[in-house]
Amino acid sequence: MKDAFGLPQSLLVLGGTSEIALAAARRLIVRRTRAVWLAGRPSPALEEAADGLRARGAEVHTVAFDALDPESHETVLGKVFAEGDIDMVLLAFGILGNQAHDEREPVSAVRVARTNYTGAVSAGLVSARALQAQGHGSLVVLSSVAAERPRRANFIYASSKAGLDTFAQGLGDALHGTGVHVMVVRPGFVRSKMTTGLEQAPLATTPEAVATAIELGLRRRSETVWVPGTLRLVTTALRHLPRAVFRRLPV
């Protein structure tokens, strides 16, 4: 069960090698989390991530999970939920793609969309139903500031996150009053392996800062969390800029 601070005792991470998710898991293990399920494609990286969390005192299981295979989600996640209550699901899988390449290769672009959006729709709905049956739990969805306004340089990724973000907001409304809390997390540019080699955007943040914001959001039962918080204002301003002006901004 979660406690008065919204801190979970059991955690399921979808996208078990995500740096942000692992930073969040480490932080939650310091507090109350004792059992962690890391779901992802079987790989040495996934096992390494599990070992890293075990070293911090949690009981960690790995689960073979493929965002690109929605047909399997019901079975795979069903098994995890059958083991006992999951207090928090962290939906953290996602790929950035390579905008220039993906524009030339529509199939690669579709892969971004299928992972970030289609996979999340299925995994999100499966998790939501299980949490609803429990009568409690948090579904934390890693969206992006890109979901709020696409830029020329990342609109394929941004559109997939926009879909995910809209889906998660609606899901949160649908689950209101069921005991399940859906929280959409919108980080800005996060310095991680996903963004290695990219030019750093203003107001860049770290996986640890996102983890801190997630813990705070759980306590406050927030529905939307921006990391850093100032992005909320900046993005609101940018969203209302006329497109002709926005297009010329060096963002």
Added chain:
Amino acid sequence: MPADAAPDTAPRTITASLTGWGRTAPTTARVIRPRTYREAVAAVRDCGARGGIARGLGRAYGDAAQNAGGAVFDMTGLDRVHAIDVAGGTVLCDAGVSLRRLMEVLLPLGWFVPVTPGTRHVTVGGAIGADIHGKNHHVAGAFARHVPSLELLTADGGIHTVGQGTPLFDATAGGMGLTGVILTATLRLRPVETSWMLVDTERADDLDDLMARLTAADHRHRYSVAWIDLLARGAATGRAVLTRGDHAPLDALGEGTRARRDPLGVRPTTRLPPAPDLVPDGLLSRRTVGLFNELWFRRAPRARTGRLQRLSAFFHPLDGVPHWNRIYGRGGFVQYQFVVGHGQEETLRRIVRRVAARRCPSFLAVLKRFGDADPGRLSFPVPGWTPALDIPVGLPGLAAFLDELDEEVAAAGGRVHLAKDSRLRPDLLAAMYPRLADFRALRAELDPRGVFTSDLSRRLGL
């Protein structure tokens, strides 16, 4: 999403999001309100895979009367007072009867409830399940000591009469509803001549002064409690207002006064308007609470004896403000109550100093001295010191801070109160409650499928 499609004969069932009095950690359950014992039996039999738990008036601070995804039995529909023995001083009533109702019925007959907490809005079933204590614990013990017997609806659907002193009784007293649903109870009452209290008030300059005063004179009064100013620092750390009282005898009421003409009268309670539903989160800041505490301390007389006060004003001042729990804002609050035994005064001093240094905006902080331990396996009281304080959940770093305090308490052989807990680290529980293994063994035998389950029992693995 309400699902009220039950046929006429079934008890009223709604799906609702529930929290404890601290308004933290909401979870959703099917709330079933039985109106007869038969309906209660059916509710327990049909409660489903995620089990059920009894709930009274929702005054437990944490998650003891919540059951995410399962059933919650709202016992307030079973609220009959069956029989009062006016000569012998006992009452037989349903578990859903509130102490408030009992007081209204019993006071005109010259009887008072044996133990009352800081609110009269608790049910008899809840009072036994949490084995509540009051300002008279040092002389009277906790609630279940005054219950010769009760009727318990167990997981198999059977109803058992459980007498005091049996293992099942001791598991039920303080058992947080996990042994079954209490249907009725017999209570031994306390005779009173009037519905008034004779109250002494004194100020203590610091914690040591307070502890000395409590130790020296607690036994001379039936009721005793101290309010502590936890925002006072330095030499004034732990300064307090100590309030002690006894039931006023008839001749304490002045000749010819209105009170004397109707000494056992129960005045309809004056109620202030309820606290609004939406209170800004920062209302209880260090500044506002500090100001309140300063005034409260200064307002109390340095020493005053024999003041007449109404029962409700003495025992339940906060009941005058309906929904006072809302003033802590949307995030809610936790009540931290622990006990450390005699000889562990140093731990108490250290914790009070730490809380004072951290400047928790707590305007409700009290200290009491417990008498003998109670027989309930998970009953909270042990002889010693028990502070309780309310703290808004939003205070930065609070979760980690309270974890540190828990460790000090456990190391000193103390414990935190389960009816108030909403955040204890599960692995500290066994150290705090040495009879936990006993309780678990009895529960495993009585309820092997875990029919009686609550968020508290899931969270702490009770």
